[in-house]
Amino acid sequence: MGAYVLRRLAYGAGVVLGVLFLLFLLFFTVTAPEDIARKALGDKAPPEAVEIWLTNHGYDRPLWPWQDWDENLLFDHYRRMLTFDFGLSDADDSPIIDRIKAGMGPSLSLTVPLLVLGMLAAIPLSLLVAFFRETYIDRMGVFLCVLAMSVSTLLYIIGAQFLIGKVLRWYPISGFDANLLLLPRFLALPLLVGVISGIGGDVRFYRTVFLEESGRDFVRTARAKGAGEVRIMTHHVLRNALIPILTRVVLAIPFLFMGSLLLEAFFGIPGLGSMMFDAIQANDFSTMRTMVYVGSLLFIFGQVATDISYGLVDPRVRVE
Amino acid sequence: MMGLEPHIWSNVMTVLLVSGAIFVTRVVRGQRLWREAAQALWQRRRFALVVVAVYVLIGLADSVAWKGGVPEGAMGVLPNAPLSLLDRAFLDSREASYSAPFADVEFYGGAPLRNPGKHPFGTDILGRDVLYLALKGARVALLIGGLTSLIAIPLALLFGVGAGYFGGRFDDFVFFLISTLASMPSLLLLIALIMVMGRGTVSVCVALAVTGWVGFCRLSRAETLKLRELDYVQAARALGVSETRIIFRHILPNLAHLIVITFVLTFSGLVLSEAVLSWLGIGVDGSWGQMIDGARDELSREPIVWWNIGAAGTVLFVLILAVNAVGDAVRDVLDPRTLRGQQ
Numbered sequence A: 001m002g003a004y005v006l007r008r009l010a011y012g013a014g015v016v017l018g019v020l021f022l023l024f025l026l027f028f029t030v031t032a033p034e035d036i037a038r039k040a041l042g043d044k045a046p047p048e049a050v051e052i053w054l055t056n057h058g059y060d061r062p063l064w065p066w067q068d069w070d071e072n073l074l075f076d077h078y079r080r081m082l083t084f085d086f087g088l089s090d091a092d093d094s095p096i097i098d099r100i101k102a103g104m105g106p107s108l109s110l111t112v113p114l115l116v117l118g119m120l121a122a123i124p125l126s127l128l129v130a131f132f133r134e135t136y137i138d139r140m141g142v143f144l145c146v147l148a149m150s151v152s153t154l155l156y157i158i159g160a161q162f163l164i165g166k167v168l169r170w171y172p173i174s175g176f177d178a179n180l181l182l183l184p185r186f187l188a189l190p191l192l193v194g195v196i197s198g199i200g201g202d203v204r205f206y207r208t209v210f211l212e213e214s215g216r217d218f219v220r221t222a223r224a225k226g227a228g229e230v231r232i233m234t235h236h237v238l239r240n241a242l243i244p245i246l247t248r249v250v251l252a253i254p255f256l257f258m259g260s261l262l263l264e265a266f267f268g269i270p271g272l273g274s275m276m277f278d279a280i281q282a283n284d285f286s287t288m289r290t291m292v293y294v295g296s297l298l299f300i301f302g303q304v305a306t307d308i309s310y311g312l313v314d315p316r317v318r319v320e
Numbered sequence B: 001m002m003g004l005e006p007h008i009w010s011n012v013m014t015v016l017l018v019s020g021a022i023f024v025t026r027v028v029r030g031q032r033l034w035r036e037a038a039q040a041l042w043q044r045r046r047f048a049l050v051v052v053a054v055y056v057l058i059g060l061a062d063s064v065a066w067k068g069g070v071p072e073g074a075m076g077v078l079p080n081a082p083l084s085l086l087d088r089a090f091l092d093s094r095e096a097s098y099s100a101p102f103a104d105v106e107f108y109g110g111a112p113l114r115n116p117g118k119h120p121f122g123t124d125i126l127g128r129d130v131l132y133l134a135l136k137g138a139r140v141a142l143l144i145g146g147l148t149s150l151i152a153i154p155l156a157l158l159f160g161v162g163a164g165y166f167g168g169r170f171d172d173f174v175f176f177l178i179s180t181l182a183s184m185p186s187l188l189l190l191i192a193l194i195m196v197m198g199r200g201t202v203s204v205c206v207a208l209a210v211t212g213w214v215g216f217c218r219l220s221r222a223e224t225l226k227l228r229e230l231d232y233v234q235a236a237r238a239l240g241v242s243e244t245r246i247i248f249r250h251i252l253p254n255l256a257h258l259i260v261i262t263f264v265l266t267f268s269g270l271v272l273s274e275a276v277l278s279w280l281g282i283g284v285d286g287s288w289g290q291m292i293d294g295a296r297d298e299l300s301r302e303p304i305v306w307w308n309i310g311a312a313g314t315v316l317f318v319l320i321l322a323v324n325a326v327g328d329a330v331r332d333v334l335d336p337r338t339l340r341g342q343q
Helices: A004-030 A033-041 A046-054 A073-082 A096-131 A134-148 A153-167 A183-214 A218-223 A228-258 A261-267 A274-280 A285-313 A314-320 B005-028 B030-043 B046-061 B087-091 B130-166 B168-182 B186-197 B201-227 B231-238 B243-280 B288-300 B307-334 B336-342
Strands: none
Touching: A004 A073, A004 B168, A004 B186, A033 A046, A033 A261, A046 B186, A073 B005, A073 B030, A096 A134, A096 A183, A096 A228, A096 A261, A096 A274, A096 A285, A134 A183, A134 B307, A153 A183, A153 B030, A153 B186, A153 B243, A153 B288, A153 B307, A183 A228, A183 A261, A218 A228, A228 A285, A228 B030, A261 A274, A274 A285, A285 B186, A285 B336, B005 B030, B005 B046, B030 B046, B030 B307, B046 B087, B087 B130, B130 B168, B130 B243, B130 B288, B168 B201, B186 B201, B186 B243, B201 B243, B231 B243, B243 B288, B243 B307
């Protein structure tokens, strides 16, 4: 078991180093630091200003270790990223780490309820559809799912803001307030849109899981014992389907910290999604680089944790 | 591109695509497996297939362009610009400003229109016919889906089949590369790639391909691992058939159904991603995503200008719905796993 955990951790660490290398290729060689400086300062900036900018942002070194072993950007990039020293934003010179800390709260206040509400909506619906499998209700349900999946998220957002925010005036179109009494009013619309735009794909996924479980031997046994169809659905199918459902949820948890780019930017929630949106608009390469790294790190962490816990529970996983 | 003018390049590509489609049709007709699959597909999703075909025809009509033949004084046309079939159908349809669907007068001010009652979806702020813009988006959408798949699928096959068939160091390398790419959040990686490569159709497609090839690579690697152990592949190897010939003769044909399924199922996702990219300001010019993004603020005008976003949203929705419906049927028809489930 110890060997398995070590191997898995080592592989995870290797993938982190790989991600960092890809990021270096993208953000330092495909776009050279001089290009970033030009974009930050404008095309007409004098060469001296570019030099000063490069020095201030720590870009004034050769790229590769074989050019200068002690002072090069590759090692510097690895050292800074691995010690979470993310440096300054390329756009407005503010420390990136401060913005991440400030943005995590608002992001989580959106994504955590979104995950919970999404599951509360999708699982009962898909149980219902799976219960009526191969009837018109099932076919209707699948058709509605495909219909819901075919609408662009942009249209859901614009439609909800227009209909509920502007015409009916039930909830504010956008905005945010950390006050717990006001917060639900601001989150209502993004949560509604998030749940609706995700529900088609979710119901289809859970339906497949439930159908797979309802073809198993233990379901047949339960039916032979005389268990009712409803009891089979809730006690035998749902219980066993919890394993793949939990896997999906556990893998989604790391991404909760990243927020939602679309929802946050449209609804004015000052989380990490909005931060990335601003970074894209302002050609802020260092923020973008950091966010891709943080996202990957969270994902790898989640995956390694899942694999190790599987290995703890299921000895078959360890053998491979 | 390559010294050719863009419209000539587009014409050549159109001819290549049409001849490719004819070739594929002949192959499908010649082989019983594919012929029966095509027939089953036609029986199940006749309507959706027709809808997709209409979009393809519109896209082709916008891809064949030539110069000249423009009457003097046509509004909004440069004298020597190449115009496609679609452009020519809507020649001289331009107005001065907004007009509602089928209106005779302008929306604000009420000045009479040049073409009264001829704009079924109205015109946008620059006076361009909205139906024309919506139809023009078909080519862009098909280009995004098609070009991306044309880059991503061969890439995935090269690495996936190679890794699965040869194994060893190469397999380790490919597996590591896949895990690395898969662990980067795809929307962020997509945005990062476009930020770094610059904007434009080709770089958007390349970025979508780089983020999209991983899934199919994993699938084709796993499938190749299974196929290479099969008796007839072992027999071919024992008879001394070369590795390349085994791959092309015995492995790739057995992956063909997966290629088709992947192509159709990822298509709609690609077009929808482009809409998000357009909203971020890094999409492809002339796409429906850009129309939706541009029309976003017009809903807050008074009175409301709704036909712009309505038209773009509808054409996008109908294409995605049709492709999704076809995709599900393609999977049901071609995937042996679902076939087994039905028996």
